[in-house]
Amino acid sequence: MISVSNRLQETKEYYFSKKLREVAQLKKQGKPIINLGIGSPDLAPPKGVVEELMKATQAPGAYQYQAYKGLDELREAMCDFYKTHYKVNVDQDQEVLPLMGSKEGIALISMAFLNEGDAVLVPNPGYPTYQAATKLLNARLISYNLTEDHSWHPDVEALKKLDLSKVKLMWINYPNMPTGEPVNKQKLQELIRFAKANDILLVNDNPYSMVLTDEKFSIFQLEGASDVCLELNSLSKSFNLAGFRVGFLVGNPEFISAVLKVKSNMDSGMFFPIQKAATKALNLDLAWFEQQNEIYKQRRAIVWDICESLDLSVNTNAVGLFVWAKINSSLSAEALADELLYERDIFVTPGTIFGSNGANYVRFSLCVSVEDLKLCRERILKPKSV
Ligand SMILES: Cc1ncc(COP(=O)(O)O)c(C=O)c1O
Numbered sequence: 560m561i562s563v564s565n566r567l568q569e570t571k572e573y574y575f576s577k578k579l580r581e582v583a584q585l586k587k588q589g590k591p592i593i594n595l596g597i598g599s600p601d602l603a604p605p606k607g608v609v610e611e612l613m614k615a616t617q618a619p620g621a622y623q624y625q626a627y628k629g630l631d632e633l634r635e636a637m638c639d640f641y642k643t644h645y646k647v648n649v650d651q652d653q654e655v656l657p658l659m660g661s662k663e664g665i666a667l668i669s670m671a672f673l674n675e676g677d678a679v680l681v682p683n684p685g686y687p688t689y690q691a692a693t694k695l696l697n698a699r700l701i702s703y704n705l706t707e708d709h710s711w712h713p714d715v716e717a718l719k720k721l722d723l724s725k726v727k728l729m730w731i732n733y734p735n736m737p738t739g740e741p742v743n744k745q746k747l748q749e750l751i752r753f754a755k756a757n758d759i760l761l762v763n764d765n766p767y768s769m770v771l772t773d774e775k776f777s778i779f780q781l782e783g784a785s786d787v788c789l790e791l792n793s794l795s796k797s798f799n800l801a802g803f804r805v806g807f808l809v810g811n812p813e814f815i816s817a818v819l820k821v822k823s824n825m826d827s828g829m830f831f832p833i834q835k836a837a838t839k840a841l842n843l844d845l846a847w848f849e850q851q852n853e854i855y856k857q858r859r860a861i862v863w864d865i866c867e868s869l870d871l872s873v874n875t876n877a878v879g880l881f882v883w884a885k886i887n888s889s890l891s892a893e894a895l896a897d898e899l900l901y902e903r904d905i906f907v908t909p910g911t912i913f914g915s916n917g918a919n920y921v922r923f924s925l926c927v928s929v930e931d932l933k934l935c936r937e938r939i940l941k942p943k944s945v
Pocket residue numbers: 598659660661662663686732736764766792793794795801805806
């Protein structure tokens with residue numbers, strides 16, 4: 560018998576990979592499901608980006624292997640993006656690495672820095688891939704709490720009390736998903752000091768910095784960050800290019816070259832037209848984001864209405880591509896998600912998939928048209944059939 564590796568015994572199929580099959584099945588049966596579960600932007604990418612993509616398919620050499628570090632002009636655009644939006648200087652030759660999405664980056668960073676038995680601090684609730692990558696590398700997962708009482712920020716005093724001797728890496732994610740909590744620079748500064756004092760690589764996963772945020776944040780705005788931090792960024796949500804698979808990693812030259820060592824052995828450079836189109840996107844100005852955010856604001860207002868009808872509380876100061884809503888009844892997150900799916904044909908994400916601290920929450924995506932959201936609101940207001 561051919562058995563899978565031991566590390567896979569511990570790893571479950573990604574929640575959405577499984578659940579979306581069920582949703583597709585229900586749709587096939589004729590159920591008019593509206594998907595508020597997943598954060599896959601439905602709005603069109605910038606027009607010029609698509610044109611650039613098409614044009615580049617005709618360029619000489621477009622179908623050849625590409626450099627592992629990507630085109631010079633792509634890295635330059637990534638650095639310009641940091642300069643323009645975050646006021647952070649990044650060296651295009653040594654401090655940035657294009658990636659096939661930040662999800663790839665989570666795996667590559669884990670491979671570059673973790674030995675078997677090393678421990679990793681993973682947020683609860685948090686993006687499930689941090690856990691999965693940790694387990695796949697036989698590293699030890701230490702989940703740390705994010706709670707509403709603590710404004711969803713890591714409690715540094717509680718972290719200091721842990722046995723940190725084996726901790727090598729800590730994942731953070733600001734602006735935060737799923738909670739939508741914006742960054743608190745003072746608290747993060749404290750966390751950087753904690754990471755430095757304990758030789759912990761602090762990785763900020765930053766794909767939501769442009770969505771509904773007032774302040775455009777990068778961890779490298781903070782003092783001492785370049786000594787101990789890496790930051791992942793992504794074009795998926797900022798430019799409606801999730802299917803493009805373009806992200807990037809920013810950090811000091813030593814950290815970047817460690818990750819490049821893994822990446823250059825695992826894959827090759829991105830498809831040339833995608834790199835050209837990504838360059839075009841990164842060079843767009845603030846007007847692009849403002850226009851997107853106007854649409855997200857309209858959608859969010861309807862989601863807030865839906866939440867009120869369902870007796871769910873929301874934080875109206877939250878940012879990002881989701882609404883994280885607290886259940887005020889005794890219903891569990893899964894029970895509410897199932898009720899909405901099977902009785903109202905609405906798919907939402909139960910907070911538990913992000914960890915036990917999500918047990919009283921559900922997450923609504925803003926990647927759904929105003930028309931569909933209004934339809935959801937009608938379905939919710941309609942009396943249940945008996
Ligand atoms: C917190 C977080 N990190 C990373 C990702 C993955 O982004 P990418 O498309 O760049 O791989 C997501 C996607 O939903 C996310 O929510």
